[in-house]
Amino acid sequence: MASNEPTDIVPADDHGTTFTDPGTAVERADAFQNPGLPPHQLRVTDKDPKAAKRAERVIVLLFYVSVIGSVFAMAAYFAFPIKPNDLGSVRLNNVFIGLGLAFALLAIGIAAIHWSKALMDDHEGIDIRHPVAGPPPVQARAVEIFRQADRESGFNRRVLIRNGMIAAIAALPFPAIFLFRDLAPAAGTPAEAYSHTLWKQGTRLTKDPTGDPILASDVTIGSVFHVIPDGLLKSDDMLEEKGKAAVLLMRLEPGDLHVSPDRKTWNYDGIVAYSKICTHVGCPVALYEQQTHHLLCPCHQSQFDITREAAVIFGPAVRPLPQLPITVDSEGYLVAQSDFHEPVGPSFWERRGDYNV
Numbered sequence: 001m002a003s004n005e006p007t008d009i010v011p012a013d014d015h016g017t018t019f020t021d022p023g024t025a026v027e028r029a030d031a032f033q034n035p036g037l038p039p040h041q042l043r044v045t046d047k048d049p050k051a052a053k054r055a056e057r058v059i060v061l062l063f064y065v066s067v068i069g070s071v072f073a074m075a076a077y078f079a080f081p082i083k084p085n086d087l088g089s090v091r092l093n094n095v096f097i098g099l100g101l102a103f104a105l106l107a108i109g110i111a112a113i114h115w116s117k118a119l120m121d122d123h124e125g126i127d128i129r130h131p132v133a134g135p136p137p138v139q140a141r142a143v144e145i146f147r148q149a150d151r152e153s154g155f156n157r158r159v160l161i162r163n164g165m166i167a168a169i170a171a172l173p174f175p176a177i178f179l180f181r182d183l184a185p186a187a188g189t190p191a192e193a194y195s196h197t198l199w200k201q202g203t204r205l206t207k208d209p210t211g212d213p214i215l216a217s218d219v220t221i222g223s224v225f226h227v228i229p230d231g232l233l234k235s236d237d238m239l240e241e242k243g244k245a246a247v248l249l250m251r252l253e254p255g256d257l258h259v260s261p262d263r264k265t266w267n268y269d270g271i272v273a274y275s276k277i278c279t280h281v282g283c284p285v286a287l288y289e290q291q292t293h294h295l296l297c298p299c300h301q302s303q304f305d306i307t308r309e310a311a312v313i314f315g316p317a318v319r320p321l322p323q324l325p326i327t328v329d330s331e332g333y334l335v336a337q338s339d340f341h342e343p344v345g346p347s348f349w350e351r352r353g354d355y356n357v
């Protein structure tokens, strides 16, 4: 049995390999000698106080450039607002906010590097490894090291630099307030926003993206249509409204549908309409398997069975796709009977009890 005791190392062979005896461990000799460190060179700022002063001014300037970048990003938020249905305005808004933040971050980075390279004390030190929890003398030494770092970096001595850095770092998070604010709905609560869509009684179902109305007689068994409500293309918030109102339309043999009594009238001769927005995290459910009548969400593979009111049969979604009740108008075009009877999209909103008011 091999011993755990340290073993002697026998001399290296011709290739510089040494062997332990007994056992299988192999220790290779260093291929190169440690060249050591080159002699220390004083920097310009070490020798010339004027150069040090110049470097200090540059660092302060860079920190205030960062402040300007942050203010610019905030100003750009208002100067280049995002307008509904105007992708050009989105581009301008993103470009100028991004430029402001890029300058703000870049200036802080350059200032910090310049500060450390040009002004902070320049010497090589060796840190010996110690156990994590050091005894009191070691802790006292750690405090001393912090103080030494403070002295050497001049953090407390160079008040202008320190204040500039604090101002730059303090200003940097403010643009985020404006950006995160845009994640909230423009008006009302998220539950209200997702409880109502453009669908209402009599709204025609139209093809996406042309906006042509759909005759019930054009929907053959096994076909699927991507549908938007009539009038959506003229809506002020076209993209937001489409994100809630998009629908998939399919026709099955009426006998294949298993519907609950309160939904008996929600389909028209086997034509059914379901929200296209996945109830998991909101991807478009766009893949229809005609033979099995399953809808598949490509994001995380949730599957919904259209023959059973879009019940979840696989995947992370936890509730069926909301169904849009439909019928036909006097000209034979498919129309909605009402809005959805529950919020569309991810199930989070379902946790509230005061929607559909």
Ligand code: FES
Binding pocket: 278, 279, 280, 281, 282, 283, 297, 298, 299, 300, 301, 302, 315, 316, 317
């Ligand atoms: S968003 Fe559809 S499965 Fe995740």
